[in-house]
Amino acid sequence: MALKRLFAGTASRFLPRTDVVNHAGGVAYAYGPEAKLAQLAATGSLSDGFYSGAEAQLDDVLAAAADVSPEFVAKAAVYARKSGAMKDMPALLTAYLTTADPDLAPCVFGRVIDNGRMLRTFVQIMRSGQVGRRSLGSRPKRLVREWLEAASIQRLMAAATGNDPSLADIVRMVHPGPASAERRAFYGWLIGKPYDFAALPAEIAAFEAWKRDTSLPLPPVPFEWLTAHSLSAEQWGELAGRMGWQALRMNLNTIARSGAFLVPGVSGTVARRLGDAEALSRARVMPYQLMVAMGQVGDGVPLDVQAALEKALESSLAKVPVLSGNVVVCPDVSGSMSSPVTGYRKGASSKVRCIDVAALVAAALLRGNRQARVLPFEFNVVSLKLDPKARVAVNAAKLAGVCGGGTNVSAPLALLNRERAKVDTVVIVSDNESWVDPSRNGATATMDEWNRLKARNPGAKLICIDIAPYGTTQATSRADILNVGGFTDAVFDAMARFASGQTRDWVEIVNETEV
Structure with missing residues (x-):
């Protein structure tokens, strides 16, 4: 035969x-040009993989973007961010569009750059030279300035967590115009310039007062600002009731080590927050995040909190x-x-x-x-x-x-x-x-x-x-x-x-x- x-x-x-x-x-x-870009946008994180490095991944996505229309690049960026909850790739494609199609870039920027972390990533990529320029340029600078000027004080405070670049670096780059005395004082406080203390946002003023006397009530600022200081179990318990859903998921063991779960009512509050369907939806929680969180919780995390994670996992699979x-x-x-x-x-x-x-x-x-x-x-x-x-x-x-x-x-x-x-x-x-x-x-x-x-x-x-x-x-x-x-x-x-x-x-x- x-x-x-x-x-x-x-x-x-x-x-x-x-x-x-x-x-x-x-x-x-090989994927076709559009399929390849969509696949990179939905799975790439510009990091070293098992078979290829971050540099090769960056080269691949820029080459794929050049092989398709700017309109498809725009759609891939928005899809990856809004449907795929990706971070680095949508920011990269948005930065690419500032040179490939400057008229299309503002539409995509408004859909993709939706929080402070995304803003910092966008600026970092623009200044790297990887998309053809080492500075923001007039139009991208205007987009960043408009984002800052339209953001609430609370959103700006959330954006002020993180570096390389920090929000202070970005403010120094684009010089947003303060529309009020409060905004002017905030910018001055942020970048270390003289400011009118009386005009500071109430949250920042409370934070400054708390730093001088940590026995005062915890100020309503991002929890990362507070955890840089020594906190009591009661204070950690209070933070567990106010930090964002994803931050709560990621800090369960830290909360346990602080002794906060021994404070009456804290474990019940955390369990209710973890299982809240509306909070799950807002946080765009992925099933695998919950599965891994369940596998990482230590013995100090109460059983009702662990049960809430499992309930959240089942809900996320709807x-x-x-x-x-x-x-x-x-x-x-x-x-x-x-x-x-x-x-x-x-x-x-x-x-x-x-x-x-x-x-x-x-x-x-x-x-x-x-x-x-x-x-x-x-x-x-x-x-x-x-x-x-x-x-x-x-x-x-x-x-x-x-x-x-x-x-x-x-x-x-x-x-x-x-x-x-x-x-x-x-x-x-x-x-x-x-x-x-x-x-x-x-x-x-x-x-x-x-x-x-x-x-x-x-x-x-x-x-x-x-x-x-x-x-x-x-x-x-x-x-x-x-x-x-x-x-x-x-x-x-x-x-x-x-x-x-x-x-x-x-x-x-x-x-x-x-x-």
Whole structure:
């Protein structure tokens, strides 16, 4: 019998040929210009990844932006910020537009630069020279000045936390015009110039008084200003009731070490705040943030607070689609998935790994469809039994506990073909850096196996969730294949729309974004 791969059937010969080698050395398909920019915008954090450095990622996104229209750059920036809750990439694309299309930039700036951290990031990028200039320039300077002049004192105080550049640096750069004596005094206080103490905002005046006598009531200023000083357990308990939701989630162990949970009423207040549905929505909380928070809480955090985190996790999964029919979810558990999902940053790497995100997506989809099969893979499919009735965090932890080996994206599809399984939807969650499986007939093994599966299941759809900004895929997009990048609620929405036939393409979803 002749070797099958040399004498493939007609269907296999018409599969698209690979056109790029990925970072792991395997053959792959390059995303089209618009899809590549959308994927980078939704997953990139300008940090070192498992396979490539931050510099390469920056070069990739600027090259991708140059290959598409400024209008699509604008839509990608707004989509990444508003739907994907990304930070660095939307700011970079906004800065890019100040030179690529100065008339379009103000519209995007107003949608993307929505808080002080984003403002500082935008200014930092503009001054770096990476988008073609080392100064703000007249129009960007006007945009920053208008942001400052329109911001409330409370918003400016929130923006005054952080450096490189600090808000004081930015004020010195753009010279905003103070519209009132209060605003003039605030700017003077901020940048260390003479000011009228009597005209200071009441919050700043109270802070200055508190610094002189910390027995006074805590002033209503950003909690970071206060935690730079020694605080009592009671004062920490008060802060726990007023800091932002995300800050509360991130400081639970610190609050516990301060002894605040021993103060009557504090644990109940914190538990209620963590479980508040409206606060969850405002904070744009991502399920993986809650899963990791649950895994990091120490013994000093009370059980009712831990229970509130779990309740919040379940609530945050409300947007996960319930995919009908025979659903197979395939999380990549190979070695590269152990890298931080937002990349490596010295002293600031996220504890959330790519494997954690893949595991959570799989566990969440299993919650919606308890008949779904979960096929973790690395070199081969990993045998692992999950309880569909178990808590999402429990199943996610089981999956995340399996991490190692090479990447073989075609492995779960090959298994389904050997079983001649009936399939309606396959969801693969991976960094797409497959290299174990060889190419076949000029196509990836993933495309070849999917083609075989489609021959038996003509209506089947493949959804590939790409959670790393490497710019290649193992299954090229077409009517039955969706490549979508990211790890936020926006991805769940894209999955639901594709599975229900509302859209055929992720680029189409980004193009619907209003600027």
